[in-house]
Amino acid sequence: MKKSIWMILILVMIFPLSGTSAMESVMWISNQKMTLKVDGMPLKIILREFSRAGIKIKLDPEVNPYITADFKNKEIQKAFETLAKGYSHALVWGKTADGVSELSEVIIFKPGKINRAVSLKSSENLKIEKNPETGAIYVKNKILIQFKKTVSGNRIKAVLSKLRASLRLINKDLAIYEITLPENGDMQKALAALKKEDNIASLEPDYAYRTSSTFRYDYGETADTISTESLAAKHSVPVAILDTGLMPQYLSDSLNQASFDALSADNIIISDAVGHGTQMALIASGQVHPMGSDSATFSNPVISIRAFDDNGYTSNAVLIKSIDFAIKNGARVLSLSWGSETDSRFLESAMNYAKARGLIVVAAAGNNPTGTPMYPAAYESVISVSALAPDGKAWEKSNYGDFVDIAAPGFAHLPVGYNGDPGTYAGTSISTAYIAGKLAAYLREHPEATGIDLFPE
Incomplete structure (x- = not known):
């Protein structure tokens, strides 16, 4: 994979550190140049975002100064001289398959103490x-x-x-x-x-719990997306997506009202290593319309919460923390495109807690047609969604049963893959995010509505 063009990371709102004010922060490395705009951000957080792009980072545990910088297209060597001011650093270069030089490793340490530098992980995965x-x-x-x-x-x-x-x-x-x-x-x-x-x-x-898979189908098409420039201005009912996160290129204030990494206190800027969360955000926001959906369009801001680690796992403790963030940031709809056969009293308490605080909770019925209840979809406080094929009939892999409340289109052409390439994907994940988006659009016009009984036919 080429890394000579890395990433654009934009954080619209950073919670201020002591003595600093909230500001827009930008971290951008492209063609061996760096653009950086941060105010009082710990060096470890900046480096951790670079490690998410596949760059190996080693840092002396005693080195973590607060960085304030504002520069554009600075040569990488000089940029790291700025970041590591007062300390020693080393840059290790490699080459891509095309023979292009690329930065493969960064080491920052106290002078003469290179052996103290240890690998900095992008995030902690659950054991x-x-x-x-x-x-x-x-x-x-x-x-x-x-x-x-x-x-x-x-x-x-x-x-x-x-x-x-x-x-x-x-x-x-x-x-x-x-x-x-x-x-x-x-x-x-x-x-x-x-x-x-x-x-x-x-x-x-x-x-x-493991995140649900979306299945890739060979339809030979990709998604047509709509502009997000005025989403936040035109629509005020956000959907909270508790999933694998959001890819950096979609971290704009027009689509993403707020974001949170529930798995790491350090990771102020979220990302998405597998793509599932980004897929769901595109659907719930209305940027991507599932195949067979009605002609009525909608657009909603989303609250992207990285509740699943890079191995695809979350837990009740992480989910409860995520729900608290969604509530505090004004979510009205909670979209849960995953499920498990494990019935947990703490998971049910979390769903009841969300509903009691005004959230409409929507969850996937599952992609295995066994009729076995899946949780949290099967709880009374949750709207359970199964999937339809593009012809409007029940999708053959969709779960079913008395616990299912509604069926919705479950196929979509997506510009983002799930652990793979863009293309056509299917799953109750998609139908869940679609219903969440439809509910948010309905709530914009009917703010007092609650529950599936008020969902328009």
């Missing part, structure tokens, strides 16, 4: 384990828990001490906490021990 008996997957050493209101702080401390575990609050309104066991902790023994405590209302492993 996933599987229950051999049930097949359910969960995050290693993570347990979600709700204490009874009458429990004392001393008793909580005693429970944690027994497990040699730590505790952090996930959601105050839901009173959900996360317990982290030690690295060599035994999940099943810890759960068994906690179940004996009479001061615990409920507990589960931090169940994990």
Whole structure:
């Protein structure tokens, strides 16, 4: 893959650091030149965005100055002299298959301490384990828990001490906490021990879920997209997309009202390593219309939330954090183009929490026609969506059952691939994002509407 032309990363709104104001930030490397506009941004965040483009980054753990810079098309060597001012740095160059020079590695360190530099990962992936008996997957050493209101702080401390575990609050309104066991902790023994405590209302492993696949079909066409220049101005009902993120070229204020990386506190600027989240954002925003959809067009801003890691996993704790961000940033519709057979009381609580705060939640019924309920789609607080083929008939791979509320077009010509090339894709993911977009458009005209009973036929 060529890397001589890397990426354009635009962040419309950065949460201000201490002593700084929010501003538009731009990071752009093209043809061995760098354009950079940042105000008080930690160096690690800037370098992490470069690592997302496939550039290997090594950084001394003690080096992370706040960077303020504003320059255009500066030669890369001089640009890194600016970024690494006061420190030493080394640039390692390679060549593409076409023989073009490309930057392959950046090392920044304290003078004479190059051996201290360690690899900087683009983001942390969840550590996933599987229950051999049930097949359910969960995050290693993570347990979600709700204490009874009458429990004392001393008793909580005693429970944690027994497990040699730590505790952090996930959601105050839901009173959900996360317990982290030690690295060599035994999940099943810890759960068994906690179940004996009479001061615990409920507990589960931090169940994990995989993003749904979209299936590629050989229709030989790509998508026609519409301009996004005036989306934000004309429409005010955003759809929150909890998925794999959003590709940098779509991070504009006309399409993306807000964005959040729920998997990393450092990653202010999100990206999308697999493309699924970007596909869903294009459909929910109205830039791409599924095949067989009605002639009525719509356009909505989206709130892009990277809730799935680069391996395609999320968890209840991550989802709850994502929902909080969606609520705080004005979302009215929550689009969940994924599902699992795992029925979790914490996942259901999260869906009920979203609905209670004014969100209409839409989720995929699944791409395996078994009739088995998929979650969160099967919860009462969620609109479940199955998929139609371009001829308007039920898609052969779409799930079905009493838990399904509505069917919608599930094929689309997309300019972005899912772990592959652009083309025609299919799945209940697409039909879910489409219904989410239609609901947002309807809410713009009928702001008091709630639920599928008010969705226009």
